[in-house]
Amino acid sequence: MQKGISMEKTKIDVDGMHCASCAMNIEKALKKTRGIMNVSVNFPAEKAFVEFDPTVLDYDQITQVIRDTGYEVRSEPQTPSLEKEDEEDLSEMRAARSRMLLAWVFTVPVMAWMSLEMFFGIAWLGEPLYTVIMLALAASVVFFIGWPTQRSALKSITHRQANMDVLIMLGTTVSFITGIVSLFTEIRSFAAISAMIMAIHLTGRTIESAARGRASQAIRKLLQLGAKTARVLRNGTEQDVPIEEVRVGDVMIVRPGEKVPTDGIVVEGYSALDESMVTGESMPVNRGPHSPVIGATVNQEGLLKVRATKIGKDTFLAHIIRLVEEAQGSKVPIQEFADRVTAVFVPVVLGTAVLTFLFWLLAPGLFTPVTRWAASLLPWVNPDLGGVTLAFFAAVAVLVIACPCALGLATPTALMVGTGMGARTGVLIRKGEAIQTLKDVGIVVFDKTGTLTRGTPEVTDMVPAPGVEEDLLLTLAASVESGSEHPIGKAVVKRARDKGLTLSDAKALRALRGRGIEAEVQGSRVIIGSRVLMQESGIDITLLDFEIEGLEAEGKTAVIAAADGRLLGCIAVADTLKEDAVQAVQELGRLGIETAMLTGDNRRTAEAIARSAGITRVLAEVLPEGKVRELKNLQSTGKVVAMVGDGINDAPALTQADVGIAIGSGTDIAIEASDITLVRSDLGGVITAVKLSRATFRKIRQNLFWAYFYNTIAIPAAILGLLHPVIAEAAMAMSSINVVTNANLLRFAKVGPGYEQQGANRA
Numbered sequence: 001m002q003k004g005i006s007m008e009k010t011k012i013d014v015d016g017m018h019c020a021s022c023a024m025n026i027e028k029a030l031k032k033t034r035g036i037m038n039v040s041v042n043f044p045a046e047k048a049f050v051e052f053d054p055t056v057l058d059y060d061q062i063t064q065v066i067r068d069t070g071y072e073v074r075s076e077p078q079t080p081s082l083e084k085e086d087e088e089d090l091s092e093m094r095a096a097r098s099r100m101l102l103a104w105v106f107t108v109p110v111m112a113w114m115s116l117e118m119f120f121g122i123a124w125l126g127e128p129l130y131t132v133i134m135l136a137l138a139a140s141v142v143f144f145i146g147w148p149t150q151r152s153a154l155k156s157i158t159h160r161q162a163n164m165d166v167l168i169m170l171g172t173t174v175s176f177i178t179g180i181v182s183l184f185t186e187i188r189s190f191a192a193i194s195a196m197i198m199a200i201h202l203t204g205r206t207i208e209s210a211a212r213g214r215a216s217q218a219i220r221k222l223l224q225l226g227a228k229t230a231r232v233l234r235n236g237t238e239q240d241v242p243i244e245e246v247r248v249g250d251v252m253i254v255r256p257g258e259k260v261p262t263d264g265i266v267v268e269g270y271s272a273l274d275e276s277m278v279t280g281e282s283m284p285v286n287r288g289p290h291s292p293v294i295g296a297t298v299n300q301e302g303l304l305k306v307r308a309t310k311i312g313k314d315t316f317l318a319h320i321i322r323l324v325e326e327a328q329g330s331k332v333p334i335q336e337f338a339d340r341v342t343a344v345f346v347p348v349v350l351g352t353a354v355l356t357f358l359f360w361l362l363a364p365g366l367f368t369p370v371t372r373w374a375a376s377l378l379p380w381v382n383p384d385l386g387g388v389t390l391a392f393f394a395a396v397a398v399l400v401i402a403c404p405c406a407l408g409l410a411t412p413t414a415l416m417v418g419t420g421m422g423a424r425t426g427v428l429i430r431k432g433e434a435i436q437t438l439k440d441v442g443i444v445v446f447d448k449t450g451t452l453t454r455g456t457p458e459v460t461d462m463v464p465a466p467g468v469e470e471d472l473l474l475t476l477a478a479s480v481e482s483g484s485e486h487p488i489g490k491a492v493v494k495r496a497r498d499k500g501l502t503l504s505d506a507k508a509l510r511a512l513r514g515r516g517i518e519a520e521v522q523g524s525r526v527i528i529g530s531r532v533l534m535q536e537s538g539i540d541i542t543l544l545d546f547e548i549e550g551l552e553a554e555g556k557t558a559v560i561a562a563a564d565g566r567l568l569g570c571i572a573v574a575d576t577l578k579e580d581a582v583q584a585v586q587e588l589g590r591l592g593i594e595t596a597m598l599t600g601d602n603r604r605t606a607e608a609i610a611r612s613a614g615i616t617r618v619l620a621e622v623l624p625e626g627k628v629r630e631l632k633n634l635q636s637t638g639k640v641v642a643m644v645g646d647g648i649n650d651a652p653a654l655t656q657a658d659v660g661i662a663i664g665s666g667t668d669i670a671i672e673a674s675d676i677t678l679v680r681s682d683l684g685g686v687i688t689a690v691k692l693s694r695a696t697f698r699k700i701r702q703n704l705f706w707a708y709f710y711n712t713i714a715i716p717a718a719i720l721g722l723l724h725p726v727i728a729e730a731a732m733a734m735s736s737i738n739v740v741t742n743a744n745l746l747r748f749a750k751v752g753p754g755y756e757q758q759g760a761n762r763a
Contacts, residue, residue, distance in 0.1 A: 007037060010059055012048040013074035014041070014066060018152055018165050018205075021346050022071065025161045029069040036062070042412050070155035096206045100199070103145045107199040110137050114192040131189055135179045138195040142172045146198040167349060171399035172198050175725065178392055188389040190396065196726045197400055204733025226296050226317055230261035233305075246311055254304045262295040263310035271302040353398040356719050360391035367394075370720050380724040390721055397718035401711075401728035409736055410703030413743035418696030421747065426664070426679035427689050434675035438659045438693035442639035444588055444686060445619075445631065447653075448599035448606060450646040451663055452613055452683070453575040457487045459495040460556055461572035463547045471501060473569040477561045479504045479521045480528050488557060488573045489517075516559075524563045534560050534567075544570050555608025577612055580753070584683035585614045587754050591690060596634070598627055598643075598653070627653040644686055661686060684753035695749040703739045710735045 017023055023043040030039040030048070035056025041048045050062055063073040113134065143150060153169035172194040179191025230246045231253040232239050238253055243261055246252070252261050260273070272284035275297045284300050287293055293306055295315045312318065359366060364387050371383040371390075385393070419429045429435060446452045464473045478496030481489035482503055496503060506519035506526075515536070516529015527537055531548075534541050539562045541548070548558045548570055556574040560567075585595050596617035597610045606620035619630050631653055634641045643650070643657035654660030654674045662674035663681050678685030714731060717723045723731075 007051050008054045009049065009051050010062070012050065012059075012063060012066065014046055014048050015072040015074060016152065016155075017041075017043050017046055017071060018149070021161075021164060022156075025156070025159075026066055026069055026071060029065055030062070033057070033062070033065050042416075043409070045412070045416060068159075070159045070161070093206075096202070099145055099148070100202045100206045103141050103195075103199040103202050106137050106141045106145070107195045110134060110141075110192045110195045128183060131179055131183055131191070134189065134191050135176070138176055138179065138191045141195040141198050142176055146172070146202065149198070149201065164346070166346060167399045168197070168201050170350070170353070171396050171725065174392065174399070175396050178389075186386055187392070188385055190392060190725070193396070193725050197396075200726065200730050200733055201400075204730075204736060227259040227261040231255075231258075244312075246308055248308055248311055250308045252306045252308060254299045254306055256299055256301055256303070258299055260293050260295055260297050260299060260304075260306060262308050263315045264293055264295075264306040264308045266291045266293060266304055267307050268305040269303050271304050272300045274298040274300055349398065352715070352719070353395045356398050357391045357395035360394050360721070361387060364390065367720055370722070374720075374722050378722060380727070381722060393725070394719060394721040396725040397721075397723045397728045398715065400725055401714045401718045401723060401732055409739045409743075410707050411700050413740050414696055414699040414703060414746060417743050417746045418692055418699075421749075421751065422689070422692055425685075425688055425692075425752065427685050427692060428664075428677040428679060429675070429689075429692075430677060431675045434659050435693050435696050437640060438642065438676070438690055439697045440640045441593055441642045441659060441690065443594040443596060443617075443634060444642045444644060445596045445598050445634065445653075445657070446615070446683075447643075447645035447650050448597055448601060448609060449575060451644055452581050452597060453577055453609065455575065455646075457491040457557070457573045458576050459491050459571055460574050460576060461551060462569070463544060463551075463572070464569035465543060465567045468568050470569075471499070473561060473571070474499065475501050475503065476521055476524070476526050476563060476568065477528055477559070477571055480506050480509070480517055480519045480526050482506060483509060484517065488559060491573050492559070492571060521563075526561065526563045526568075528559055528561045531560065534562065537562065537565070539565065539567055541567055543567065553604070553608070554612075555605035575609075577609065578682060580682050580684050581613045584687060584753065587687050588690070589614075590754075591687075593690065594639075598622060598630060628656045631656045642686075644683070646681075661689065687753040688751050691749075691751040695746060695751055699743055699746045703742055706742075707735065707739060 014026065017026070023041040026041045026048060027039055030036050030041075030050060035053045036050060037053065038051040039048065048066065052062060066073050113130070149165050150169050153165040156166055175190035175194035175197065178187055179189040179194075181187050182189035182191075227243055229240050230243055230250075232241055232246060233251040233253065246262055251267060252264065254260050256271070266287055266289055268289060270286070270288040273287050273293060274284050275294060287304070292309075293304070294317070295310075296317050310316070367390075368383055371381050375381045375383055383390075415432055415435060418435060419432075422429045449455055462470050462474065464470050474492070474496050478493045478501065481492045483506060484490065484493075493503075504521050506521050509517070509519040511517050512527075512529060512533060515533040516527060518525065518527040520526070527533060527539075531541065539560075541560060544560075544567070548560070551558045551570070551572040554574075556572040559571045559573060560569075561571065562568055588595055594617070595613075595615045596619060597606060597613070597615050598619045599606050599609075600622055601609075601620060603618070603620040606618050610616070610618045622630055627650070631641055631643060635658070640658045642659040642661055643653050644661045644663065645651075645654055646663035650662075654662060659676065660674035661676045661678060664677050664679040676689050678689070710731070714723065714728065718728055
C-alpha cells in the first residue's frame with residue numbers, strides 16, 4: 001500500500017447469489033481488480049465488503065465488476081432503511097414460497113403417476129402418452145417455475161464460472177432429456193425425477209432463506225432500535241420531524257417514555273435513561289445538564305432538552321451497526337481452507353459426474369456386484385436396468401448430491417449469529433478472526449487504571465486521631481480541598497458531600513507544592529498533606545504511624561490532616577477495583593486462563609491492586625513504549641495473549657496482542673486499535689467474549705464436520721449407484737438447512753459471566 005493514501009471501505013448489497021461458489025466467484029473477480037486491497041463476500045448476508053483505493057476506482061466501478069460477473073447490485077443506501085430491507089426480504093420470501101408451492105402443485109401428480117408405474121407397472125394411458133404428459137408436467141417445473149435457477153446457471157456458464165445452480169441445471173436437464181430419448185430408445189425415463197429434484201431444490205432454498213434470515217437478525221434488531229421521528233425546537237415552537245431531517249445543533253424535546261432521537265448533550269432537565277440497548281445493563285443511569293446521551297436510549301422519568309451532536313451514520317448506534325456488519329462480513333482463518341475447497345468443488349463434481357457416467361457405460365462390471373448386493377436393501381436400486389440408464393442414474397445423483405452449499409454456509413452463519421449475540425450483550429467483535437483466536441487465549445493482560453480499577457480516586461479509609469470525630473476530620477479536610485482540582489482533593493470533597501456534610505469557606509488558601517495544602521477554616525489553621533509536610537509543621541503523627549504504614553502497604557495514598565498544630569487524622573485515597581474485577585479474574589482462572597496486570601505505576605501500588613484482584617503476575621513501572629515489549633515477551637513463551645485496556649497509551653499494546661480488547665468507556669483510539677470492544681466498562685464482557693468465542697467456534701467446527709462428513713459418505717454412494725437422485729437432492733437440501741439451523745442454536749448458549757448468572761438465580 002502506498003504511503004499517504006487513505007483507503008476507503010464500502011458495503012455492497014448483492015442480489016443473485018445462490019451458494020458459496022457465487023460468493024467465491026465475486027471475490028475472485030474483485031480481487032483481480034486494480035485498486036481493491038481487501039474484499040470479503042458474505043453469502044448468507046448477501047453483502048460484499050470492499051476496501052479500496054479511491055484514487056484508482058470508485059463505488060460505481062466496483063459495482064460494475066460485480067455486474068460483469070453476472071450478479072445484480074442494489075442501489076447504494078445513504079442510511080440504513082429497515083422498512084426497505086423488510087420489504088425486499090418479504091418480497092423475496094413470498095416469491096420463493098410461491099415458486100415452491102407451484103412446483104409441488106405440478107410435482108405431486110407426477111409423483112403419484114410415477115409411483116403407479118414404478119411399483120405396480122401401470123403406465124396409465126399407455127407408455128408413449130404417459131411419457132409425453134410426464135414430460136409436459138416436468139417441463140413446467142424444471143424450465144418455467146425453476147427458471148430463476150436455470151437463468152443463474154446460464155449466467156454462471158456465460159461468465160465461465162460454476163456454481164450450485166449449474167449442478168442443479170445439469171441434473172434436471174439430463175434427467176428431463178432421458179424422457180425424450182426414452183420415446184425412441186430403451187433408455188429409462190427420468191423426466192419425473194427432474195421435476196422432483198427441482199421441487200425439492202426450491203423447497204430447500206425457501207427453508208434455507210428463512211433460516212439465514214434468522215441468522216442475520218442482529219442487524220435488523222439494531223436498526224429497529226433507532227427513533228423514526230424527533231420533536232425539535234425551531235423558531236420557538238416544537239415540531240415533529242422525520243429523524244432524517246434532524247441537524248447537528250438542533251435542540252430536541254424528549255419526554256418520559258420516548259427514545260432519544262440521536263446522540264447529543266443534555267442542555268436542560270434531569271432524568272434516568274434506559275441504556276440497556278447499548279450496554280446490556282438493565283439499571284437506568286442518571287443524566288442531567290452537560291451529560292452526553294446516546295440516540296435510541298429510552299427516557300424513563302423527566303423531560304429533557306437535548307442538543308444533537310451527531311446524526312445519521314456518525315451516531316453511536318450507526319457505528320455499532322457498522323462494526324457488526326464488518327465483523328459478519330469478515331472471515332476467520334478456518335474459513336480460508338473451506339473457501340479453497342469450495343472454489344474447486346463444483347468443477348471437481350462436474351468431472352466426477354462425467355467419469356461416473358463413462359465408467360458405468362464402459363465398465364459396468366466394476367459396480368454391478370455392489371448394486372446386486374444393495375438391491376435387497378434399497379428398493380430404488382435395480383441392477384437389471386440397461387447400462388446407459390444406470391450410467392445416467394449414477395451421474396445425475398452425483399450432480400445433485402455434491403453441492404458445496406453446506407460447506408459455504410458453515411462458517412459465515414455461525415459467525416453472524418455469534419457477532420449478533422455479542423452486540424446484544426455489549427461485546428462488539430470488530431474482526432472475525434478474533435473469534436478463532438480468542439478461544440485459544442492462554443493469558444489475559446489487564447491494564448490497571450480505568451480497566452481493572454475505576455480510573456478515579458475514591459476515599460477508602462477514614463482514620464481519625466484519638467478524641468477526634470470522623471465527621472469533623474472529613475468536614476475540615478473537604479472544606480480546605482473544596483477549591484482544589486487535584487483528583488485526591490476531589491475524592492475527599494465527594495465523600496463529604498455524599499455524607500451530607502456542610503462545608504465551610506476556606507480562607508488564605510495556599511498550595512504547598514508537592515507536599516499539600518493549607519487554609520483557614522472556621523478560625524483554625526488547617527493543613528493537609530504528606531508526612532514531610534507534617535514534620536515541617538511540627539505535627540507529631542506517631543499515634544497513627546502504624547495505621548498509615550498499613551494503608552501505604554496496600555497501595556493507598558495517605559492524606560494526613562491537622563488543625564492548629566493538633567493531629568486530626570488520616571484519610572486514605574485510592575483508585576479502587578471495579579466491582580466485578582475479583583469475580584472476573586476468578587472466572588478466567590476457572591476457564592483455564594492466566595491473568596496478569598500491566599501498569600506504569602510503582603510496584604508497591606501495583607502489587608497491592610493485583611493482590612486485591614487475585615492476580616499473581618504483575619508487570620509494573622512499564623512505560624507506554626515498554627508495554628509492547630512486555631507483550632512480545634509473553635508471546636515468545638508460546639502463549640496466545642489477550643490485552644484489555646482503555647487509554648491512548650494502550651493502543652500499541654492492543655495492536656500487538658493476539659486479541660486486543662478495549663473498554664468501551666475508553667478512548668476512540670484504543671477502541672479503533674482493538675479487535676473486540678466492550679461497550680460496558682465492567683470486566684464481565686471479557687468472560688462473555690471468551691465464552692462466545694468458544695461457543696461460536698464450536699458451532700463452526702460442528703458445521704464443517706457435518707458438511708465434509710455428508711459429502712464424504714454421499715458422493716461415493718452416488719458413484720456406486722446406491723443413491724436415488726431424488727433422495728440425493730433431498731439430502732443435499734437438508735444438509736444446508738441443518739448447518740444453518742445448527743448455527744442458530746448458538747443463540748441458546750450461556751455466554752454470560754457465571755457470577756452474573758448466579759446473582760440472577762439468587763434474585
